[in-house]
Amino acid sequence: MLERWFGPRQEVWALKDISFAVFRGEAFGIVGHNGAGKSTLVKMLSGITLPTRGEITIRGTLSALVEVGAGFNIELTGRENVFLAGAILGMGRSEITKRMDAIVEFAGIDDAIDAPVKSYSTGQFLRLGFSVAAQLDSHILLMDEVLAVGDVAFQARCFDRVDRLRRAGKTIVLISHDLAAVERICDRAILLSHGKLVLTGKPREVIEEYSKTAYEAVSQSENPGNAKLARIEFQGTGPAVRTGDPVTAHVSFSLNSPVADPVVTLAIYWPSGYLCAEMTSVAVLPAGATYEGTLSFDFACPILTLQRGLYRIDLTLDGAGGTVGQWRGCSLLRVDPGLIIQGDFYLEHSCQMRAGE
Amino acid sequence: MPPRKKPFTGETDEVDDRPVAVIRASRSPTELLQSSLRSLWQNRNLLREMTLLRLKVRYRQSLLGWLWAVLPPLVLMIAYTVIFSHILGVKSGGLPYPLFIFAGLVPWSFFATSLSTATAGIVTHRYLISRVAFPREIIPLSYVGAAFVDFAIGIAMLVLMMIYFGVSPSSNVIYAIPAIGSLIICSTALALGCACFQARFRDVGVAMPLLLQLLMFGAPVVYSSDVIPGPFKWIYFANPVAVLIEEFRHAIVLGSALEAFAMLYSFTVSGCLLIVFYYVFKRFDGTLADVL
Numbered sequence: 291m292l293e294r295w296f297g298p299r300q301e302v303w304a305l306k307d308i309s310f311a312v313f314r315g316e317a318f319g320i321v322g323h324n325g326a327g328k329s330t331l332v333k334m335l336s337g338i339t340l341p342t343r344g345e346i347t348i349r350g351t352l353s354a355l356v357e358v359g360a361g362f363n364i365e366l367t368g369r370e371n372v373f374l375a376g377a378i379l380g381m382g383r384s385e386i387t388k389r390m391d392a393i394v395e396f397a398g399i400d401d402a403i404d405a406p407v408k409s410y411s412t413g414q415f416l417r418l419g420f421s422v423a424a425q426l427d428s429h430i431l432l433m434d435e436v437l438a439v440g441d442v443a444f445q446a447r448c449f450d451r452v453d454r455l456r457r458a459g460k461t462i463v464l465i466s467h468d469l470a471a472v473e474r475i476c477d478r479a480i481l482l483s484h485g486k487l488v489l490t491g492k493p494r495e496v497i498e499e500y501s502k503t504a505y506e507a508v509s510q511s512e513n514p515g516n517a518k519l520a521r522i523e524f525q526g527t528g529p530a531v532r533t534g535d536p537v538t539a540h541v542s543f544s545l546n547s548p549v550a551d552p553v554v555t556l557a558i559y560w561p562s563g564y565l566c567a568e569m570t571s572v573a574v575l576p577a578g579a580t581y582e583g584t585l586s587f588d589f590a591c592p593i594l595t596l597q598r599g600l601y602r603i604d605l606t607l608d609g610a611g612g613t614v615g616q617w618r619g620c621s622l623l624r625v626d627p628g629l630i631i632q633g634d635f636y637l638e639h640s641c642q643m644r645a646g647e
Numbered sequence: 648m649p650p651r652k653k654p655f656t657g658e659t660d661e662v663d664d665r666p667v668a669v670i671r672a673s674r675s676p677t678e679l680l681q682s683s684l685r686s687l688w689q690n691r692n693l694l695r696e697m698t699l700l701r702l703k704v705r706y707r708q709s710l711l712g713w714l715w716a717v718l719p720p721l722v723l724m725i726a727y728t729v730i731f732s733h734i735l736g737v738k739s740g741g742l743p744y745p746l747f748i749f750a751g752l753v754p755w756s757f758f759a760t761s762l763s764t765a766t767a768g769i770v771t772h773r774y775l776i777s778r779v780a781f782p783r784e785i786i787p788l789s790y791v792g793a794a795f796v797d798f799a800i801g802i803a804m805l806v807l808m809m810i811y812f813g814v815s816p817s818s819n820v821i822y823a824i825p826a827i828g829s830l831i832i833c834s835t836a837l838a839l840g841c842a843c844f845q846a847r848f849r850d851v852g853v854a855m856p857l858l859l860q861l862l863m864f865g866a867p868v869v870y871s872s873d874v875i876p877g878p879f880k881w882i883y884f885a886n887p888v889a890v891l892i893e894e895f896r897h898a899i900v901l902g903s904a905l906e907a908f909a910m911l912y913s914f915t916v917s918g919c920l921l922i923v924f925y926y927v928f929k930r931f932d933g934t935l936a937d938v939l
Contacts, residue, residue, distance in 0.1 A: 333936060337780035340672045340933025350665035360774040363700055365707045370700075377696035378781050380689070429665055 304330035305341075305485045312430075314349075317462040319472040319479030319493050321500050326482040328465050332434045335463065350429030350461070353379065359419025364408035368399065368418055371407050375422040389425045396447060397421035417444055424451055430461040435468075469497045498600045502622065517543045517607055517615045520584065524623055526594075532628025533636050537594045539569065542586035543607060543615075550580045550610035554587050558623060559602040566601060595636045598627040672933060676926060683929045687782045694785050694792065701764075701793035716800050720756060724749045727869050737870050742900060743812045746805075750896040751868040753801035754827075757794050758834050758888060759859045764790040765838035766845045766852050773939040783935055784928055787842040791835050798827075802899075809900060817902030822910075826894035829914045833887055836920035843928045846939050866892050884909065887916045 305327040312318040322328050333339040334346060336354040361378045362371045372393055376386035394403050397417040399410075407415060433452075452475060455462060466472055472479055472493050479496040481489040489499050521542045527535045539556060556569045569589045603621040607614045629636055674682070687694075706712045724745055731737040732744035765787035769776075772786050809816065845851040863869075866889040875883045884890050890913040897903045 333777075334670065337670055338777065338936045340670065342672055345669055345671035348668045348670065352668075354779070356778050360778050363704050365704045366700070370703070374696050374700055377690075377693040378775070378779055380693070380781065382692050383696075 303485055305334075305482075308482075308485075308487045310480055310487065310490060312461060312463060314429075314461055315459045316478065317456060317464060317476045319476035319496070320463065320465045320482065321467075321469065321472055321479060321496060322482035323500075323504065325484075327485040328482055329434070330485075331482070332432060332465055336432055348430065352430040352432060353423065353426040353428040354432040354434065355420070355423045355426075356434065359415050362407050362415070362419060365406060367406055368394075368403040368410070372403075372418070372422055375419065379423055379426060381426070393418075393421045393425050396424055396451075398444060398447075413441060413444075420448075424448070428460075430463065431455060432463045432465075434465045469500070473497055494598075498624070501600045501602070516547050517545050517549070519605065519615070519617050519620060520544050521586075522603065522605065522621045524621075530626040531594065531624065532626050533594055533596060533598060534629035535594055537591045539589040539591070540586070541589070541605065542584060544584050545582055545614075548580045548582045549585075549607075549614055551575070551577055552581055552585060552614070553608045555606040555608070556589060557604040557606070558596070559604065560599075563602075566596070593636070593638050594625065594628075595638060596623075596625050597634055597636065598625050600624050679929055680922075680926060683782065683784075683925070683932075687784065690782050690785060693781060694788055697785055697789035698792035698796075701789055702796055705793070716797055717804060720749065720752050720801055720804070723752055727752075731869055738873070742814070746808050746812050746814060746900055747871070747896070748869055749805055749808055750900045751866075751892055753798065753805055754830055754892050754895045755863060755866065755868045756801065757798035758830065758837075759863070760794040760797065761791040761834040761838045762841055763855050763859065764794065766841040766855055769842040769846055770849075770852070770939070776939055777936040783932055784839060784925065787838045787928075788835065791831070791838050794834070795831065805899065814900060815902075816899060819898055819902050822898035823895060825910060825914065826891055826898055829887075829910075829917045830891045830895065832921050833891060833913070833917035836917060836924045839928045840920070840924035843924070843931060846931075846935055862886075862888060865889065867896070868892060887913045887920075891917075 308327075308331070320328055320331060330339070332354070334341050335348075336352065336356075359375075361375050363374065366374070369390070372390065373383065373386055376389075377383075381389075394400065397414070397420070399414050399418055402410065402414060407418075410418070452462065456475075462475065464472060464475055476493045478491065479493040480487055481496045481500050483503065489496055519541075521540060523540045524531050525538045525540065526532060531537055541554060541556065543554075552571075552575065554571045558566045558568070560566045569591070571587055571589075574587075601623040602619050603623055605617040605620050607616075706715050709715065711718070727748045728745045731748070737744075768786050768790050769783075776783060776786075841851050841855070865883075865886055872880075872883065872889070872893055884893070890909050894910065894913065
């Protein structure tokens, strides 16, 4: 009876049959699209909502690295609010006093700490809210999208903090849309989809699986039926495409009506969705010619400079009269590690050394 | 990648003395109450900070500042004195009417403020509740705590008025302590209950001013309980708030001893209400973030 009155109005299983273990000293990533149940999982792990069924065992103290600006009162000064926020996070007064300097430094707000919070900029407010939680000393740290807070300098401090915690043997649970961060920080990851656990594994595998589903969502073609994409294929030197190897992309279309001056553009997108590079057939074919039937292109790339990862491919076929067809997310390019490099790209280079003189 | 400790696999000899916490939905009432009280005690610093916050923020950026803690009861006292004593001729049992009414208004304000602010406060803190885990009862409790500070100020003013009107307290003033204690328990219980219901049904907040108004006329705040005909007295005093205000006024300004039965009754009812509402509050703590 009470349950019916007090429980949530509609019944939705935000998460079901989720079971996983995070080991001590491990950095564990949780990825999934919006509405996959990530936030619900965070809420349950941090004790904000209780699971309807099942249980969570936590060995050690857990703190959620949340932005506690929510608990701030705008009439109070930054310092007064830190005491309040610290208390909300379970710190004692002496503990907060001890960490005050570190908190102020981490937030990067200096003198403003004694001004009322209502005079703060949005950034200052967020950073201060986050800094209080960042100074917590617990065995397990839960981070939900926090790395997106603040400016570049603040993010750098956050990453530095995470690295230090990792070196200190703390367990980290990271929930993020920032796949690069998940891959950089985590040892293992899980993929959630529609409240179900889809995959547990190495961050890279999980991210690729996640990227695939994300690409499927954007995969769509816009063509009025004038052309059909017959083939798109990437060919490396071996069975896999590797960084530093030559790569050829075979693309062919079958045209239903003649196209004058066709130009194909092959766009390669980062897993994050930003345009990474393009290959184009501009100025390859003689101008003024009209083509019919099958049209094939081979894009040859002598050295693949792309770093390992799963890339989304978009194709566009233009003619003299405008765009003939566009195929978004028509293929995926999986680049395996070849030349071992750091950074976003392999930079083709040579080096000469001279000694003496 | 920074170097770090090897992940813990459970196969080392390392002593693991970290505390273990299990999060799950259904627990027995005693287990729930025990763990709730333990975590409330661990977070006592938060209760203090939040109560201080209410006090600090309340009169900030106001011209009169803390004068506002004193002004409303004084103004009400004057208004009620004019209306009830001078115009309607309500009897006050031999006491100067201003003193009589003030001795009723002070405990009543504590009760009413506790309930209305705690009810509104739970909604104000919805964002915090959905982001951070802490014992949520601290929110309503902090409002009761802040209201208690006003209560203390009110009692001090009452003492000043007694001096002014030349009314000296008898040794029975000691009975004010259990009366105040029971009133705190009763207010806390109802504040928790109202906050819990308000989280699900905003009707509580909407109805609150009306309910408090009705309840005030159902308690001997502006009139003496002597006007209640004898046969109906037991119904009238079934309301613990009525008993407690009567007890408070009797102990402090009338200097009369209290009926042990009334005292025991109000204390028992308040205590039971507190246990029940605290349990209900904690029972639905886990879904609070979802429904608020």
